[in-house]
Amino acid sequence: MSITLNDAIEFITLEADLLDYGQFKEWLSLYTPEGLYIVPIDPDATDYEKTLNYAYDNAEMRQNRVTRLLGGRAISAMPPARTVRMHGRYRMLEADETKCVVRCAQMLTELRQGRERYYSANVTFHLVKTDAGLKIDRKIVSLLTSTEALTAVSYIL
Amino acid sequence: MTILPDPASLVNEDRADGSIYNNAALYDMEMDSIFKRNWIWVAHRSDLPEPGSFITTFIGQHPVIVSRDRKGELHVLLNRCRHRGATVCEHKSGKTASFVCPYHGWAYGQDGALRAVPQPKGYGESLDKSKLPLVSLKVAEYNGMIFATFNQDIMPLDEWLGPAKIWIDLFMKQGAGWPVKTMGEHKFTFPGNWKIQLENTTDAYHFPIVHKSFLDSVDNETQNIFDFVEGDGFVEDLGNGHSVMVMIPELIDLEENLDAPVPERFQELADALSKDYPPEKVRQIVRAVGGSGFNLNLYPNVACSMAFFRVLRPLAVDQTEIRHIAIGMDGGPDIANEVRLRLHEHFQGPMGFGTPDDSEAWDRVQRGALAGYNIDILLNRGLGHEAKRESGNLFSDVTAETGMRAAYKQWLVDLTCETAAEEAAQ
The missing domain is CATH 3.90.380.10 (Naphthalene 1,2-dioxygenase Alpha Subunit; Chain A, domain 1)
Structure with missing residues (x-):
């Protein structure tokens, strides 16, 4: 049986909850070892490896990012910004028994040092089914404002 | 009348007054005295790889176009139609033969020259196109670094960089x-x-x-x-x-x-x-x-x-x-x-x-x-x-x-x- 949209939504909601509640170590375990967390700049880019991105994190860089968030040694993350994110407008683009591609909308509000900021994004998840359940092979966060000037984002989108 | 801050009283050899970061009148003075008078970096050579290439950017608060004409010459032009002031280009970069104002259709060349206006008869004899190019700034390049300035009397870029x-x-x-x-x-x-x-x-x-x-x-x-x-x-x-x-x-x-x-x-x-x-x-x-x-x-x-x-x-x-x-x-x-x-x-x-x-x-x-x-x-x-x-x-x-x-x-x-x-x- 193909991976269903409901399975994917349940998984994506779990990921969002872990990020908003600061459970970053648990978040790391949601990825495959080869998995990538990508925040592109160029909305038309397809080959992210050959393009400048905001983030192009393999397992090592994700681990570093989490260490940064939890380590208390980065002034922009002492403490990290608080975030609330909502997903909706889910659409299954491809699905078979072992993998699927789901796209959804993400609205995120950030609060840090009395400033509320907002980031909207289209997020594409490439999920794979493993013995331990669904895992992220690629998460691509396409910010609506990716080619505009952003502000410091010391957290995970 | 606004009383302007006295810069000399704010900065000494080894210290500066904290207001240099937040005095709005001083900021306005800086925009004129610094960003209008000095060589300001606008682009790298590779941003304008071939004839017709352009980018849009800013010199201080002024929107400008950096353009390479068909002979390969660089131009830095104020992004402002000479008719009613609209920006003539809002693309971040690209390639073009001309810049056409979207408001009334005035068309400028890669070098900023005003080429044509729609229904010119409405101006009778009063429109001298040669007097209405996009305003052109002084431009110079050193080892791929392209600078421009409003200041036509500025020292040569070579001397400025030293x-x-x-x-x-x-x-x-x-x-x-x-x-x-x-x-x-x-x-x-x-x-x-x-x-x-x-x-x-x-x-x-x-x-x-x-x-x-x-x-x-x-x-x-x-x-x-x-x-x-x-x-x-x-x-x-x-x-x-x-x-x-x-x-x-x-x-x-x-x-x-x-x-x-x-x-x-x-x-x-x-x-x-x-x-x-x-x-x-x-x-x-x-x-x-x-x-x-x-x-x-x-x-x-x-x-x-x-x-x-x-x-x-x-x-x-x-x-x-x-x-x-x-x-x-x-x-x-x-x-x-x-x-x-x-x-x-x-x-x-x-x-x-x-x-x-x-x-x-x-x-x-x-x-x-x-x-x-x-x-x-x-x-x-x-x-x-x-x-x-x-x-x-x-x-x-x-x-x-x-x-x-x-x-x-x-x-x-x-x-x-x-x-x-x-x-x-x-």
Whole structure:
């Protein structure tokens, strides 16, 4: 049986909850070892490896990012910004028994040092089914404002 | 009548008044006296690769088009139709034969000349197209760095850059024998005055404090390279507000020390390159990928900062836009350029492991400097042992604030020179 949209939504909601509640170590375990967390700049880019991105994190860089968030040694993350994110407008683009591609909308509000900021994004998840359940092979966060000037984002989108 | 601040009372050799970051009237004076009168960096040569290429950008608050005409000549044009003032181009970059105003259809050439207007009869004999080109600024280029200015009487760019030119040449060795090209940018704003960023590019003192978390994320060898605050580096005043801060003296000239061992973090790249290039070339490419060991601060808006271009644009007295432009080898191996991109992403930009922490520090300077009255910002670090080179350039240790003093010296010249005073009085 193909991976269903409901399975994917349940998984994506779990990921969002872990990020908003600061459970970053648990978040790391949601990825495959080869998995990538990508925040592109160029909305038309397809080959992210050959393009400048905001983030192009393999397992090592994700681990570093989490260490940064939890380590208390980065002034922009002492403490990290608080975030609330909502997903909706889910659409299954491809699905078979072992993998699927789901796209959804993400609205995120950030609060840090009395400033509320907002980031909207289209997020594409490439999920794979493993013995331990669904895992992220690629998460691509396409910010609506990716080619505009952003502000410091010391957290995970 | 507004009482204008007196810049000379705000900045001394070794200190500045905190209001320089938040006085709105002073900011307006700076926009005229600094951003209208000096050479302002607008583009890198590779942004305009062929005839018809253009980009849009800003000089201070003024929107401009940088365009390469069909003969290959560069033009910097105010992005403002001569009819009713609309911008004639809103694309960030592209290729075009003309710029047509979307409001009434006035059409300008790549050089800004007004070519045609719809229904010209409505003007009778009064329209002299030759008198209504897009307003053209003075433009000059040095080693791929393109600058422009409103000031038609300014000294030649060569003279303005002076000893900074040698450092630009050294910086461009990151092309490893190929021309340097830009490879995209990280753009972000921070809620603070532009001079806080100008200072930061020549501030090595903050590095081990602010960037602990970046240093945690790299290998020991790289940590040692970045452990430079007690090293043999230096900061040197290059005149006209420019300065260089050498953090890693071994990485001043990337074509020297080619027999030094390849750093471990680049071994995989070196192995891959060895399939296509002889050993000497591999070492040259690998050294270039690692970046230069210095920050060259070019007053007032650009820096050649280790491995990228840093460009600042003041948006308001307490709001600044910064671009971190990635660079690479134009025609060089893709695998090496990809390593450069990953290194850039690691430290730079709004989601890097370095920039957000810098941004936080600058944000705090802006907010903290509002506290109290008549309290100085100190600019005196390294002053006691500052010395003069044979060239007459002042220099001090790597953590000295010599580069900030250089910038504020020029800032004061700009804000107090006669022309500036006359303009302000008008």
